[in-house]
Amino acid sequence: MKLVTAEEIRLLDRHAMDDYGVPGVVLMENAGRGAALYFHDFFRSLHPGPLLVVCGKGNNGGDGYVIARHMENLGWKIRVLVLAERKAVSGDARVNLEILLRSGMEVDFAVDAASLAPTLEKMAGMRLIIDAIFGSGLGAEVRGHFAAAIDWINASGAAVGAVDIASGVDAGKGLILGCAVKAACTSTFAFPKVGQMIQPGASHGGKIKTIDIGMPRALLAKVSDRQLFIDAEAAAGFLPERPLTGHKGTFGHLLVVAGAVGKSGAAVLAAEGGLRSGAGLVTAACPAAVHGILEAKLTEAMTAPLPDLQGELSLQAYEKVVSLAEGKKALAMGPGLGAAEETCALVRRLVRHCDIPLVLDADALNALAGHPETLGERKSTHVILTPHPGEMARLVGKTVADIEADRIGAARDFALRFGVVLVLKGAATVTALPDGRVRINGSGNPGMASGGMGDVLTGVIGGLVAQGLDAAAAAVLGVYLHGAAADRLAAEKGVAGLRAGEVAAEVPAVMHDLRKGRGYR
Template sequence: MFVAGQKEMQQMDQYTMDKIGLPGVVLMENAGAKVVEEILASSPCKNPRVIIFAGGGNNGGDGFVIARRLFDLGLEPLLCLLVNPDRIKGDAKSHFDVYINRGLPIFYFQEDNALTLRDKLNQADIIIDAMLGTGINGPVREPFDQVISIVNEYKGKRLVISVDIPSGVSSDSGKVEGLAIKATKTITFVFPKKGFFLNDGPKYIGEWKVVDISVPPSIVKDLGLNMPQLITKPLVKSLLPARPQYGHKGTFGHALVLGGSRQYVGAPIFAAKAALFSGAGLVTLAVPNSIYPMVASQNPESLLLPLSESDGHFAEKAIEEITSRLHQFNSIAIGPGMSRFDGGEEWIKSLIASLTNQPIVIDADALYLLRNELDLVRQYRGSMIFTPHPGEMASLVNKTVKEVEANRIEIASTFAKDFRVYLLLKGHRSIVATPGGEVYINPYGHDALGKGGSGDVLTGLIASFLAQGAPTLNALITASYLHARAGEEKAKTLSHYGVMPLDIIDGVRDQLNQIKFSLPKD
């Protein structure tokens, strides 16, 4: 499923009208009809009392259709118009005229009748936001700000449904400058909007659903649009590496996890366990010699490789000790718990120079140690994957965390293309970007994942699917989805406070079982 911005939606709408021949008034009629279906399906009662707030643009036009169709179904909705009728233009004007010509009731909102509006809201079961739609840029103006403020007082007390996108939320960036509707549910058209998953958007959209209004998704290809895609369960099911029934441990690959230090013992353990518990046939865990006893006692499932150290960190000699074995591994994860140390930059340069073309995952402080050696990254012949959180991404691109969070898609995509890496930018609604310019958005995950060790689990999952033979992008998409969904589901029983890294690993197994992907036939 693609994710659209304002410009892409305008192009697709125009193509549908000009090339396919569906007039805008028909698309608006379809949109209003679909929202009415969702209103009735979501209604808390049989004959809901509905109030529709409409502006003067196309979003308001959808609202006029919604009100008229609800009347036709025998309900008595209240249409509240927030603009002077003279400001209504185009297709919205056509539907407004139909509404007025039928003599249907309308409430004209003015600042001096706010008390009357509150009385009407107190009597409503469902509030429909058809005020501003995808066209908003900057803060909302009067009288919309006043109405939005009043409607938000009913959040949690009434069902609030936004049409296409909550008014006040930017469809491109998800930013809210001032006020925006806090929707219970958002009914959107054709594709979800980028703003659903960026910046403030996730706080405002509530549950969301895409409905068909006769704009065919094939238009994306017809117009040659380069749009982000959404990570979904069906997509993940299609990308999981196969598990042939005749397979053995050699069939499912050998992953190397290289990490750990005196300070951080748990991180490499979590990564190794995640790799094994998600299907890798073998996992070797290479750690500094001094923490080997602790690691071995907590991770008997892995093969252990203690390496020379200096003051609790990998020593230069460790490169020599592991170089002759690197060809044994189908994937390599570098960084969990490795921490920063004197000479670390040269150490990791020497390690990468020793590799051939295996897919490698760079995480945690390995990212920090490579931040000034990105030309080396460009030269790597295999697939290289970076998995930064926003702070690490900020260090890589010499920006602030705030700047990274404000432009997640653009920064991730630009970095991936410039340095020829696959990048998974972690955070709320993770972004996957490829060297070729593809972008995927993970719509899952929440605060239950906000705990030390969670990212190490993700690194292990990526290394696991790479070892099992999954193409790089497939491994990233699959690992990101399973990690997020495992955290969400575990939070239902363990609370958002109490989900630990090992719980996420256990939850990944549950998710894999639920997906029930088909085994290949002999």
């Protein structure tokens, strides 16, 4: 599903009007009518209201006036509140406001906090509120009587529907600009907005429906795939083939380098992730000190002991890893390795000289922190990094708050700079490709906030690379499978107490359902 930013939707509107001759008032009419029908259906149990439409002075408010007109025609009891003076409303929005006034609809105007307070007192008892205050163009923090109106909406106890995007949500980054409406559903126009699909903005829009507002198909086709939302249908398109004549060699051999004393489970989980994603063979290489544990825990995977120093890999392991990598289709490295100086030096040396596809996570990422030049010196042309926000912050020398303030920008900038695939984990995981394209994941739940989940993901992605998927496809599909497997478990057990090993075990079932055309989100 294609996603757009505020600037991209603004340009689409402009091209529709200037290049194709579609009047702005027609686009507004189509948007408002489509939204009205959606809200009428979604909130049918609340009919006939009363219903309040809260409008700003711009085009989002104009959409609100059209919605008010059509919902009145559908039998709703309507009141309209405009958070501006009548004369401040202009253009197509003014046209539709005047229609309401001439039709005798009750419209109130509030221009500041002083005039808003007594007006809101008259609005008590509303069963449904339609938020048409700000659209996707909002770029500054919400203040004054606009913030007061949003706070009142959220505290009103009424059901809420948002027009285009919940007011207060940044359409490009998903940030909350001071405060934001919390809606049960949103009617968005032409394309969903990026900020509606990433957190925290995604938590404010509820169920999102895209409304066709009559833009020409030729124009819509020009919208690029720079940002995509990955749902079950999109993920299914990346699944590797499983030919009837295939054998274990057909589906690739994954090498996992992971584990240390006290963290042997990370190596086990990464290996299990590789097996569960369909790799034909998996070899888990670990410090000799924990090799016996892996031998006991891993039945289907092969294992290999590596030279260590006090339970963590030493530089002497380099030649053994290089030898093990011969004939392998991918190397997944990092889970549970530890932060010993020799271990970090080993990781950097392997990143520089290993020429097979690499999946780097956890302590492999920490080994690169402060040494980003290592990625520029690598031989491998296919590298995937899977940091959580803390690891990402260390990689780029920023704070976690900096990363979370612009997750897409952080991931995209790093991917472009180093020519890698960057998977920035978290709610609505962001995967940035080397050419700057971004994929936002649509699966997963809070039950994944437990130890070992990232180790499984490393193995799943590595296993997909081993099966022949390119780095971008493996990362995007792996992230979706990982989240969808957790969604299967959550549907049965809830979102507390899920274990990473359980998630790994559900991956084959998710892949099967995707092949059958069934999804979980």
